[in-house]
Amino acid sequence: MAISSVDLDGYRRRFADGMASRGCWPEDSPWVRGAVDAVPRDLFAPERVWVWGGEEYAPVDRAADPRAWADAVYAGVYDSTVSQVTDGLPTSSLSCVPVVADMLDSLMPEPGHRVLELGTGAGWNAALLGVRVGAGRVAGLPLLPGPAEQGLPHQTTRRPKGSGSPSDRAARLRTTRTVVSRARLARMTQNALHLTAAVTHEDEWYVARCLQIEVTSQGATIEEALGNLREALELYLEDAPAPEAYETEVITAPIEVRVA
Numbered sequence: 001m002a003i004s005s006v007d008l009d010g011y012r013r014r015f016a017d018g019m020a021s022r023g024c025w026p027e028d029s030p031w032v033r034g035a036v037d038a039v040p041r042d043l044f045a046p047e048r049v050w051v052w053g054g055e056e057y058a059p060v061d062r063a064a065d066p067r068a069w070a071d072a073v074y075a076g077v078y079d080s081t082v083s084q085v086t087d088g089l090p091t092s093s094l095s096c097v098p099v100v101a102d103m104l105d106s107l108m109p110e111p112g113h114r115v116l117e118l119g120t121g122a123g124w125n126a127a128l129l130g131v132r133v134g135a136g137r138v139a140g141l142p143l144l145p146g147p148a149e150q151g152l153p154h155q156t157t158r159r160p161k162g163s164g165s166p167s168d169r170a171a172r173l174r175t176t177r178t179v180v181s182r183a184r185l186a187r188m189t190q191n192a193l194h195l196t197a198a199v200t201h202e203d204e205w206y207v208a209r210c211l212q213i214e215v216t217s218q219g220a221t222i223e224e225a226l227g228n229l230r231e232a233l234e235l236y237l238e239d240a241p242a243p244e245a246y247e248t249e250v251i252t253a254p255i256e257v258r259v260a
Contacts, residue, residue: 104128
């Protein structure tokens with residue numbers, strides 16, 4: 001299949017509509033959606049991306065399978081696109097779009113601002129910011145020498161403080177950082193839990209419930225419901241007891257109940 005035969009415009013429209021239906025576009029920063037339309041995500045995705053195959057990450061090459069490549073770049077709304085795997089671990093990615101949109105909204109850039117991006121990865125964030133602040137006003141700086149150390153899925157922003165005239169505010173520097181250390185990545189992987197979820201179809205939604213922890217989420221598809229549940233569990237476990245407490249076996253069995 002030729003690369004040109006894949007309707008990337010269709011992927012972009014469907015993804016943008018999915019963001020809208022879930023309320024992921026920031027209301028206070030309508031410019032974000034326009035920037036994403038102007039510089040689409042796929043333009044910054046590498047020719048090879050990686051997808052989880054159940055036991056390990058497998059490469060997907062655009063030239064060999066352009067549709068699978070596009071599916072990976074425009075996967076679920078809450079999914080990132082893994083762009084690099086090192087020793088079996090994802091070490092670089094295009095962040096999920098809601099995270100990028102929230103980061104840009106929190107940064108509050110205005111036309112004429114100067115922006116320094118620390119931890120530049122594929123360059124998509126910088127391109128989006130350039131749409132807002134103007135050409136030549138965004139600089140990117142890799143924090144560590146190798147690409148395997150950059151662009152990991154942890155986003156923080158810092159807003160400059162202080163007052164001043166409009167011209168002073170326009171010239172003020174905005175800083176955005178995207179990085180997480182390999183040591184932290186190793187800890188995250190070592191602490192991985194193997195949990196069990198049950199998914200039911202209720203009205204228009206798929207509802208995913210964790211059987212070991214009382215956490216529930218939902219989505220328009222099974223994959224989205226499970227992805228949202230994963231994110232909710234990770235947030236819950238940040239302040240919860242030690243992960244080992246949840247490593248319990250789940251036994252499923254049929255049960256017959258008499259009803260009136």
